[in-house]
Amino acid sequence: MYRQARYDRKMIFEKEGETDFAMPIQEELSDAVPKTMIRDRLEIPSLPEREVVKHYTNLSQMNFGVDNGFYPLGSCTMKYNPKYADTVSSLPAVANIHPYQAEDSIQGALQLMYELEKALCEIGGVEAVTLQPAAGAHGEFTGMLLAKAFFAHKGENRTEVVIPDTAHGTNPASAAMAGFNVTEVPSSATGCVDLDALQSAVSENTAAFMITNPNTLGIFEEDVQRIAEIVHGAGALLYYDGANLNAVMGWTNPGKMDFDIVHFNLHKTFATPHGGGGPGAGPVGVKKHIEPFLPVPRIVRKNGRFGLDYDRPDSIGKVRPFFGNFAVLVRAYSYILRMGGDGLKEASEKAVLSSNYMKEKLKGVFDLPFKDLRKHEFVISTKKLKEQKDVRALDVAKRLLDYGLHAPTIYFPSLVEEALMIEPTETETKETMDQYVDVLKKIADENPMLIRSAPHNTSARRIDEVYAAKEAILSWRSFKKKENERGDRPSEEDKGECTLCRSIVGDMDSLKKRIGRSVD
Amino acid sequence: MYRQARYDRKMIFEKEGETDFAMPIQEELSDAVPKTMIRDRLEIPSLPEREVVKHYTNLSQMNFGVDNGFYPLGSCTMKYNPKYADTVSSLPAVANIHPYQAEDSIQGALQLMYELEKALCEIGGVEAVTLQPAAGAHGEFTGMLLAKAFFAHKGENRTEVVIPDTAHGTNPASAAMAGFNVTEVPSSATGCVDLDALQSAVSENTAAFMITNPNTLGIFEEDVQRIAEIVHGAGALLYYDGANLNAVMGWTNPGKMDFDIVHFNLHKTFATPHGGGGPGAGPVGVKKHIEPFLPVPRIVRKNGRFGLDYDRPDSIGKVRPFFGNFAVLVRAYSYILRMGGDGLKEASEKAVLSSNYMKEKLKGVFDLPFKDLRKHEFVISTKKLKEQKDVRALDVAKRLLDYGLHAPTIYFPSLVEEALMIEPTETETKETMDQYVDVLKKIADENPMLIRSAPHNTSARRIDEVYAAKEAILSWRSFKKKENERGDRPSEEDKGECTLCRSIVGDMDSLKKRIGRSVD
Amino acid sequence: MGIDRSMLDEIGISNIEELFSDVPIGVRVDGLNLPNGLSEMEVVERIQSMLGSNLTTDDCPCFCGGGVYHHFIPSAVKTIISRSEFYTSYTPYQAEISQGILQALFEYQSFIAALTGMDAVNSSNYDGATALGEAATMCHRLNGKRKFLVPEAMSWEKKSVLRNYAWGPGIEIVEYAFDTSTGELSAEDLRSKMSEEISGVYIEVPNFLGVIDSQIASIREDIKDAALVVGVNPISLGILKPPGEYGADIVIGEGQVLGSPMNLGGPLLGIFATRQEHVRKMPGRVIGLTKDVEGERAFCMTLQTREQHIRRSKATSNICTNEALMAVAAATYLALVGRDGLRKIAEVNIGKARSLMKSVGELDGFVSPVFTGYHFNEFVMKPPIEPEGLNKHLLRKSIIGGLPLDKHVPRLGGHMLLATTEVHRREDHERFLRALAEVS
Amino acid sequence: MGIDRSMLDEIGISNIEELFSDVPIGVRVDGLNLPNGLSEMEVVERIQSMLGSNLTTDDCPCFCGGGVYHHFIPSAVKTIISRSEFYTSYTPYQAEISQGILQALFEYQSFIAALTGMDAVNSSNYDGATALGEAATMCHRLNGKRKFLVPEAMSWEKKSVLRNYAWGPGIEIVEYAFDTSTGELSAEDLRSKMSEEISGVYIEVPNFLGVIDSQIASIREDIKDAALVVGVNPISLGILKPPGEYGADIVIGEGQVLGSPMNLGGPLLGIFATRQEHVRKMPGRVIGLTKDVEGERAFCMTLQTREQHIRRSKATSNICTNEALMAVAAATYLALVGRDGLRKIAEVNIGKARSLMKSVGELDGFVSPVFTGYHFNEFVMKPPIEPEGLNKHLLRKSIIGGLPLDKHVPRLGGHMLLATTEVHRREDHERFLRALAEVS
Ligand SMILES: Cc1ncc(COP(=O)(O)O)c(C=O)c1O
Numbered sequence A, B: 001m002y003r004q005a006r007y008d009r010k011m012i013f014e015k016e017g018e019t020d021f022a023m024p025i026q027e028e029l030s031d032a033v034p035k036t037m038i039r040d041r042l043e044i045p046s047l048p049e050r051e052v053v054k055h056y057t058n059l060s061q062m063n064f065g066v067d068n069g070f071y072p073l074g075s076c077t078m079k080y081n082p083k084y085a086d087t088v089s090s091l092p093a094v095a096n097i098h099p100y101q102a103e104d105s106i107q108g109a110l111q112l113m114y115e116l117e118k119a120l121c122e123i124g125g126v127e128a129v130t131l132q133p134a135a136g137a138h139g140e141f142t143g144m145l146l147a148k149a150f151f152a153h154k155g156e157n158r159t160e161v162v163i164p165d166t167a168h169g170t171n172p173a174s175a176a177m178a179g180f181n182v183t184e185v186p187s188s189a190t191g192c193v194d195l196d197a198l199q200s201a202v203s204e205n206t207a208a209f210m211i212t213n214p215n216t217l218g219i220f221e222e223d224v225q226r227i228a229e230i231v232h233g234a235g236a237l238l239y240y241d242g243a244n245l246n247a248v249m250g251w252t253n254p255g256k257m258d259f260d261i262v263h264f265n266l267h268k269t270f271a272t273p274h275g276g277g278g279p280g281a282g283p284v285g286v287k288k289h290i291e292p293f294l295p296v297p298r299i300v301r302k303n304g305r306f307g308l309d310y311d312r313p314d315s316i317g318k319v320r321p322f323f324g325n326f327a328v329l330v331r332a333y334s335y336i337l338r339m340g341g342d343g344l345k346e347a348s349e350k351a352v353l354s355s356n357y358m359k360e361k362l363k364g365v366f367d368l369p370f371k372d373l374r375k376h377e378f379v380i381s382t383k384k385l386k387e388q389k390d391v392r393a394l395d396v397a398k399r400l401l402d403y404g405l406h407a408p409t410i411y412f413p414s415l416v417e418e419a420l421m422i423e424p425t426e427t428e429t430k431e432t433m434d435q436y437v438d439v440l441k442k443i444a445d446e447n448p449m450l451i452r453s454a455p456h457n458t459s460a461r462r463i464d465e466v467y468a469a470k471e472a473i474l475s476w477r478s479f480k481k482k483e484n485e486r487g488d489r490p491s492e493e494d495k496g497e498c499t500l501c502r503s504i505v506g507d508m509d510s511l512k513k514r515i516g517r518s519v520d
Numbered sequence C, D: 001m002g003i004d005r006s007m008l009d010e011i012g013i014s015n016i017e018e019l020f021s022d023v024p025i026g027v028r029v030d031g032l033n034l035p036n037g038l039s040e041m042e043v044v045e046r047i048q049s050m051l052g053s054n055l056t057t058d059d060c061p062c063f064c065g066g067g068v069y070h071h072f073i074p075s076a077v078k079t080i081i082s083r084s085e086f087y088t089s090y091t092p093y094q095a096e097i098s099q100g101i102l103q104a105l106f107e108y109q110s111f112i113a114a115l116t117g118m119d120a121v122n123s124s125n126y127d128g129a130t131a132l133g134e135a136a137t138m139c140h141r142l143n144g145k146r147k148f149l150v151p152e153a154m155s156w157e158k159k160s161v162l163r164n165y166a167w168g169p170g171i172e173i174v175e176y177a178f179d180t181s182t183g184e185l186s187a188e189d190l191r192s193k194m195s196e197e198i199s200g201v202y203i204e205v206p207n208f209l210g211v212i213d214s215q216i217a218s219i220r221e222d223i224k225d226a227a228l229v230v231g232v233n234p235i236s237l238g239i240l241k242p243p244g245e246y247g248a249d250i251v252i253g254e255g256q257v258l259g260s261p262m263n264l265g266g267p268l269l270g271i272f273a274t275r276q277e278h279v280r281k282m283p284g285r286v287i288g289l290t291k292d293v294e295g296e297r298a299f300c301m302t303l304q305t306r307e308q309h310i311r312r313s314k315a316t317s318n319i320c321t322n323e324a325l326m327a328v329a330a331a332t333y334l335a336l337v338g339r340d341g342l343r344k345i346a347e348v349n350i351g352k353a354r355s356l357m358k359s360v361g362e363l364d365g366f367v368s369p370v371f372t373g374y375h376f377n378e379f380v381m382k383p384p385i386e387p388e389g390l391n392k393h394l395l396r397k398s399i400i401g402g403l404p405l406d407k408h409v410p411r412l413g414g415h416m417l418l419a420t421t422e423v424h425r426r427e428d429h430e431r432f433l434r435a436l437a438e439v440s
């Protein structure tokens, strides 16, 4: 049975030792900085490399990544990322170049980005791509600015963006950041865009309709052509959230579906592991009519040389300082080279097969709302478990961890009650998926107490999120302050333990009661 | 409390999936190899990269290394090895050069080796060094061949090598491999070389006396000058096992102690982690009179260029094909640069301080045979625990693992009953050593049942070594054969489990009884 | 490779086509018009040879800064961020199985809190420029006002990003001048621009001209109730007073210097810190300290009700994927160099810049430093020829020159911003000076 | 750094001097006469620049083999052997906490067993040459005899190492000739050297001349009761009959080709395999399959009673530290390329060599291939000029040439051994041929 590693939980701030870091010797500066600006103390540790490496190595073992096992987090495309991408993205020719270097001295880098843009144009069915955005949400924000610039340029004052209620939260947030009012339209009974609702939502005020297709239920919007007609009919733009591109490469593309603007999540589809939260890259592709507004610089090819074009009067300017997350772009480029056109198509096919395979195996056990055929992901509901045994989707998720399997995305999209959103991806074997199915079935039959008190085998047990939010302790400094306020100082014996936690041990008993005692 | 990770224990041979490895396309060869020589099947798996990486990543988490924590394995100098050594030893200029390249094309490599030899000469107090041997034992073997060649050249027929009974097993084994008869001399009551015994052991037949100083008890042989007189008096050579050099750098050296031949364990003292068993490097240093016999080639400097001298008529030839474990040599060189003369001396001082610090803290709790002052390591005895509670050194060692602390070397040297040989090294903090001391004290007071049934928190429980030796199953192939012989084939459910183990479950009960039931 | 037939069979699907039957014929494409796939060996070879033409700091010392700097990175940083448990995990939605990254990010937040003197730090923005954008919108959330003051002397890219972030909420960006003699901010000009309408004031320490402003410690008096946003170079905080001590409401900065390579400017690391009282208005993901059911200290993402996936269009930011791995690199870097090391690095940078600016100034035709203020690791100089031309000359000598200032600070056309850090050896300075002398 | 006073105080020692009071004054030295220490940054820079003058296969294609080869290494191999749990652990004396490396090494043994068709494999020798040395002494242990037959055409270094291993037990090394037309072994000569006294016969497949001997499958008949020791290139076993199928008693080989870089020839990986019945006579560390007290499958070092730390001077070998990490690299490599991949790599090597040897033969003045037998990835050719001179010429063209044979096989003075592998692109061959043509 799986068991996650567990080491002492001391913070680096609590460790002791003497630094062995050295700099080349240099004369002392008597007046390095203005007197008013000199710092008197800095409260960070000074440890030997040995202690630092031990600390973070052991912390890493208390973390689960794709390399440790199945991670079918829906909407996140946690596929395995091949290691050659690590090799190429950490070459000195990638790492050790400065963004302000002369074009002549970074021809290789410019060529790579140029070719990557071209490949993304083909994959997305678009006519121009900017690699600048740092992540998917940043791509959405860029896309919304492009829409804004587009209409501003046309002299139209469109202030609204329409978004389905199943959309990823970044979509409304990005539209709002760009200054749009967001209208959410409910889905139809099929889990898809409700055409009537859409029709009545769009108007001459609508700047854009943002969707992802397949949508977050993993369902392909079969009415996508009608959607395009309605949206374009109202003079609005169609925005494609490309996070789910992994499902359709080589079969269709946003351009073909008549979208005007699309962002890619390179860290979902193109060989970039998620880094515990990032970095990613969120290039934005557009049709011809939006191209003039793209951020500067554009990478251009002239007489066999690559250059940077800043002379773009209609450009929105910049969404980040330089060229985007270059090291991530190198990964994506290597992946596209390795896979080739056919390989990318096959990747999508396998992703869709995996998803439908698992869905078929699970649909007898859990509810599968809406239609049968799914793309790269599917959403099941554990509603029955809740009704019958008071076991929630959250509990099932936590219990899965005990088996060394990552949980699916839960409670999203919100129109499915007790949702488990599963995205197996193309890189997982049948053996792995079968195991997941078996475990889910097994959990459905387990003692509810055992499930509700899960996880048991992870380095931490069920975590108190309410407490975290209430206290909002976001740094060691703030922790220490609160500790001082409360006046409970650690005694010698429990140095390294969280006295704050202890002091509220009372609160916990009720929590413990609710989830049942630990059943190891 | 510490807990080691645990994943499924399937062998790579039991995993399923489809390979994604590719080679550039090439025409088929109809007659690649002689018909009689063609293979008809190859029983190794064909898996996707994803499965292979997952498998070995998870296996790695079931392994404990220095980077995970304290590893005070006596005689092995498991210190923390700084990461810059990883950087320099994996530079393309190290990895991607062929040993038969022309001298002109590897000047940098030759210079590095030349300078490393010079530095080792200074550290060892010797006049010439060969970097060729692959490990300590290989250095010893080389040293013994040098002795053999030395006497052959002098026309003396000396057939014996004298070694203290406390010596590391490689010493007698290496001498024997070189064709010498080995005489072991018992230690005196002080744990040191018994001068009288040595005197009577050496004769005109003695080729060499091999020792390490400080010896394996961590005691400095104070009579080392007398020893040299006795050995040299008999016309024999003095050989220094430099595995323990970490204790004395900058304070003394084998040359100064009048040794003729010495080997260095670069993987103990000089920034090479042990790799789970290797690679290491075991350079051999010699005084002038032995130099003519060193392996070829010698690295020479002429007019600012570095070259290889093969024209050495008295050389023993080669002990391995090329120049030694070059990548390891680069590590050692970087470490010496980083530390400098003073730094190396300080490293020894700290190593000795650590050892004496821990020894002082432990000597009240366990027996410390022989004198008080130790160098880099010390040996305590848990004899009392055995007498009082039937808890052996082995049990204490296993119990330590439960705390995420590696066990010391046990039962060595054999003249100490129930020996724990502890070498903390200079890279551990006081905090770490204090913790180890506390845990050892705690164990001494624990329920003997708990200790005898340890470890409880490691990925495997107490292991049946007798069974391993009896069955001698050294490969999957041989496992499968035995399984077939016994006729028990795995059923579908327990695929991936060791049916062989199951079939002898009877044997185990007795074992279980002896060690007591698991007490998690 | 290829499709696993047995899976199709088991679910009663006859072919892949069937799985895509929901894709209307009208929107289908016939595969991808991209070259055939290559083997791993070919891919690595191809990219290596394509990028072979890039000039790197391995061969050419680089005197360019302007936001991204070439610093020494201890090898152990790479060791840690190469741990696949970290870099192949997602944003830690399941806290129990993700304590490793959660604690590492909490420690990152704690390091930045210690450096900046703030209590609340998020677990990263994309970069310093977008962090500034989010800081401006946060100021607006704090006080509802819509004018944001920024220095005239600032990277134009950063300004452009800021304007894009300000566009949505309709925040007006107003500039205040610098003192042409000291290179510090013009207190006079700043004061003249202050009014009831000002939402926030942005200052940089050191500023874009490399100058450590000596008036900063008392800036609060000048800006009254407006929010104070301070942009820092975190390495300089090894020696400089933390903004928390002079009244900052928000501290932002570019964290690339903390253990990340330059990577042509990405990935970077946006630092974002604020006071505890503003915590619920801040953008980005944050890791909080808590406990598990056994009362053990533990960590989880928190204050998610500010975030897009719960608040949707009302969120404090749209940020989802951030730069977590760079934050782990920063934590590791800071732990490795430690308190004394960071100060030492800061001092070495100051010393190197001081010596270089003086030597450049001694060359015929060069004015250096142009400003009299205290400098960190950058300074402005005026070469005898056009900066662009100078850079071309330097490139021929395998030296990466400085940043021409015309685009950024039009008033400083003809000037160049030079950066130097601890990676430059005496020989590098000498070589640079020799190359400069050739145009004097 | 520096000494921790509090530790001295706690144990009542007044100074470091006291801790070394047992070192007699007469043997003391006053520190080390070595330069002062450098910072990490300087160390890395220094070594990088020192080694900068090495020509590497990154810039120059290499046509040299002779025991060490430039092969493609999948990136994932590095990923795995960079796992610090593996590479910072010791030989796994405490099995319970070391299952990871134990299983990985057992899998290495299993891979080699599958490749070679043997049952028992050790967890590595230092390299192929010392493995041969240990094989010769093991033959002596098996049958007490003292004559060991080896091919005339063999690397002189390997022969020299063998002689040193044979020196102790007094084993006589006798050579048998090769067939000057086919490059295979001369069966006649071999038979003529066979006698009751022969302890073992060593053959190489492919042999030093790059030839895959077609008579090997029936070699057993010729050598009767002598032990058969086969030296293999493990990559060739992707396509070649395993030695276990033609009666090998011991199989050795150089495992560097399985996922390790050339590293100027070290670390390497000595493969050592034997039949189950000989297992207790074999040298080196071995990992055995067993179970823990809960009946779970587990692994531990076993048959340690053969080893030096127990048997001391009676041990089957003195080996202690071996090349475990390279064995893990080999296991990872084999798992990654897999059954079909290994065969494919073998085929590509054969194909590349076949095409190159033919093209070289078409150049004026070059004889290639010199031998008519089947080749793996090496072949002998005779250039129109001295091999050493040819190599100098090639080096000027940034090509690393082949191995001159005079030192190794004096009969083949003036000949050169060329190697080519999957890493060579068509362009590399073309470039090489153009450079050769210049001397023809
Ligand atoms: C459907 C969808 N859209 C947008 C995003 C936002 O992308 P990012 O996290 O890169 O900002 C995500 C990622 O979580 C997503 O799943």
Ligand SMILES: Cc1ncc(COP(=O)(O)O)c(C=O)c1O
Pocket: B075, B076, B135, B136, B137, B138, B168, B170, B171, B212, B241, B243, B244, B265, B280, B282, D319, D320, D321
């Ligand atoms: C005292 C001593 N001598 C010799 C050796 C042998 O060195 P190696 O393992 O490198 O062959 C060792 C290592 O275990 C040792 O501790």
